[in-house]
Amino acid sequence: MPLYEYHCGQCEKQFEATQSVYARVEDTECPFCQARQATRLMSSFTSTVVGDRKPGFTELKAKAMNEERMQRFAKLPPLNAMRTMPPPNVTSESDPTPTEGSTS
Numbered sequence: 001m002p003l004y005e006y007h008c009g010q011c012e013k014q015f016e017a018t019q020s021v022y023a024r025v026e027d028t029e030c031p032f033c034q035a036r037q038a039t040r041l042m043s044s045f046t047s048t049v050v051g052d053r054k055p056g057f058t059e060l061k062a063k064a065m066n067e068e069r070m071q072r073f074a075k076l077p078p079l080n081a082m083r084t085m086p087p088p089n090v091t092s093e094s095d096p097t098p099t100e101g102s103t104s
């Protein structure tokens with residue numbers, strides 16, 4: 001059973017209690033004054049684990065996919081450049097292919 005740290009709101013003392021995970025804070029009785037005004041304290045161990053929590057596999061995969069998508073976008077030319085580019089010359093005047101019958 002996990003060990004919890006409590007702070008009594010009645011006598012301002014701290015105490016530890018080994019309780020079941022399902023034990024409620026309201027039902028925790030202070031061993032000094034028997035008041036049920038305790039507040040559960042976050043132990044340093046718990047807070048450290050939360051702070052330095054390693055990202056899970058799914059999070060890492062999502063991050064990698066996101067980075068890959070960003071790189072793909074970076075390779076594409078910006079939309080402004082596409083717009084300012086001249087339109088493809090369909091009716092080309094300087095066509096290198098000789099017209100039929102011009103050379104004999």
Ligand SMILES: [Zn+2]
Binds near residue numbers: 010
């Ligand atoms: Zn107390």
